[in-house]
Amino acid sequence: MNSKPKSIWVFGDYRNYFQNRVTLQLLSKAVDLARGINAEVCAVIFGHEVDEYIMEYTAHGADRLLVIDDPALKSYNTERYLALLENLIRQRDPEIILIGATDFGREFAPRLAKRLKTGLSADCIGLDLTEDGLLVQIAPSFGGNMLAEIVTPDHRPQMATVRPGTFKEIPHNYQRMSFVERLPLMKDLPAPRIRLVEYERAAEKEHTIENAAVIVCGGRGLGNKKKFKKLHDLAKVLGGDVGATRPVVYAGWADHAALVGQAGKHIKPKILFSFGISGAIQHTAGLGEADFIVAVNKNPQAAMMKMADVSIVGDAGDVLDALLKGLRKRIRE
Numbered sequence: 001m002n003s004k005p006k007s008i009w010v011f012g013d014y015r016n017y018f019q020n021r022v023t024l025q026l027l028s029k030a031v032d033l034a035r036g037i038n039a040e041v042c043a044v045i046f047g048h049e050v051d052e053y054i055m056e057y058t059a060h061g062a063d064r065l066l067v068i069d070d071p072a073l074k075s076y077n078t079e080r081y082l083a084l085l086e087n088l089i090r091q092r093d094p095e096i097i098l099i100g101a102t103d104f105g106r107e108f109a110p111r112l113a114k115r116l117k118t119g120l121s122a123d124c125i126g127l128d129l130t131e132d133g134l135l136v137q138i139a140p141s142f143g144g145n146m147l148a149e150i151v152t153p154d155h156r157p158q159m160a161t162v163r164p165g166t167f168k169e170i171p172h173n174y175q176r177m178s179f180v181e182r183l184p185l186m187k188d189l190p191a192p193r194i195r196l197v198e199y200e201r202a203a204e205k206e207h208t209i210e211n212a213a214v215i216v217c218g219g220r221g222l223g224n225k226k227k228f229k230k231l232h233d234l235a236k237v238l239g240g241d242v243g244a245t246r247p248v249v250y251a252g253w254a255d256h257a258a259l260v261g262q263a264g265k266h267i268k269p270k271i272l273f274s275f276g277i278s279g280a281i282q283h284t285a286g287l288g289e290a291d292f293i294v295a296v297n298k299n300p301q302a303a304m305m306k307m308a309d310v311s312i313v314g315d316a317g318d319v320l321d322a323l324l325k326g327l328r329k330r331i332r333e
Contacts (some may be wrong), residue, residue: 006039009094009157010062011085013104014045014053017075021211022100024169026162027061029127030098031170036129039095040064044088046081048074058178059169065180072185075196078107083190086115088183094157096135098127101161109161116153116239124162125266125286135160139151147281165210165237165266168289174184209258214240215290218248218316219283221276221297225253227317231275234320243267245283248317276316279303296320 008030012023023043030041043062045053048071057065068084089097097112099105101123113120125147126138134151135158141148152158209215218229231242235284244254246261260267261283268289275296277283282308287293294306296319305311312319 001109006037006095007042007064007092008034008037008039008042008096008098009042009066009089010059011097011099011105011108012045012053014047014050014056015104016132021169022162022164023057024060024103025164025167026098026100027057027104028170029162029167030096030263031061031128033096033129033135037095042066042094044085045069046084047070050266054332058180059172059174059176061176062178065178066183068183068185069251070185074187076104077192077194077196078111079190082106082115084112084186085112087186088158089116097159099159099161099162099325101223106162109159113159116155116157116159118157119150119152120159120323121150121162122161124160125166127160127162134174163266165268167267172273173311185225197300208242209241209260209265209267213270213295214238214273215243215260215267215271216273216275217243217245217277218253218275219277220247220251221316221318222248222320223276225251227320228253230317230320230324232303234324234327235272237324237331238271240269240271245277247281255281263288274304275320276309277302277304279305279307300322 010023010026010030011146011323032279034041040063041061042064043057043231044066046068048069050069053066054065066088091141099109109120121139124137124139128136131134134153137150137160139148216235218231235242242258243260244258246259247255248254249259259265265288266286270291272290272293274293279302295304296312296314296316297305298315300313
């Protein structure tokens with residue numbers, strides 16, 4: 001019988017830390033999963049001068065940090081990072097590995113799973129455990145029309161990439177302590193075939209829909225693109241952002257970046273306004289972390305109306321116009 005302690009690993013992607021908090025969100029979920037299988041939560045960090053992130057990951061739930069800090073790792077390189085993580089995994093046999101479904105994670109995780117000859121569920125929107133402790137990886141399938149619950153019973157580690165915004169991070173705890181292992185660089189580290197000459201960070205919005213406190217979402221019930229554009233006026237007044245359903249994005253009323261749901265962003269606003277949205281599972285799957293929902297729809301039996309805290313029966317466009325008029329009047333006063 002194998003009595004070796006179990007561990008859940010979260011790969012630390014800190015390159016865009018202040019805009020993308022997915023590693024902290026994954027640590028939070030790892031803590032929750034670890035209780036169910038009596039496991040240690042471990043964060044893995046590769047890079048150079050990463051002490052700041054060691055402290056952050058400790059404060060957000062990591063029990064142990066596996067750190068390789070070396071000038072050779074200052075710039076991300078797929079082949080080197082893969083070699084390092086594969087080597088550590090083969091030495092220590094973690095039970096579960098979680099990686100953010102960022103551009104980095106989508107490039108990195110499939111290659112790692114192939115090397116380890118194990119399964120990988122990509123772009124998960126939920127994680128759970130079976131009664132016997134297997135990781136349930138919940139991911140959209142068939143173009144987002146269905147949710148699949150996937151388990152990996154025979155191979156280890158169990159691997160999943162998870163969309164940013166799926167889980168809430170644990171509040172920062174300055175009193176937490178962790179065990180930090182500073183590991184040496186591999187002697188036979190692959191020579192990079194691509195050399196980074198320089199990079200320039202792309203200009204980013206100060207706020208993203210994943211971390212907006214107020215979001216106004218619109219669906220086909222608004223009627224047309226002109227009415228949908230008024231959501232941007234409301235979002236500006238409220239200091240929020242705009243989200244959309246898949247039919248609206250496909251119709252060209254909104255960019256794909258605004259898509260909320262299984263095939264898009266997972267959001268966690270304090271207040272969500274929903275205009276003309278029926279509430280199909282493809283959309284509502286992305287709303288689980290909303291604190292308070294106000295829904296407007298002609299159909300009082302719509303699923304979105306039933307899950308809202310406040311439901312307004314009426315034409316979404318008319319209610320939107322009235323709300324904008326009332327808010328602007330109050331601002332002038």
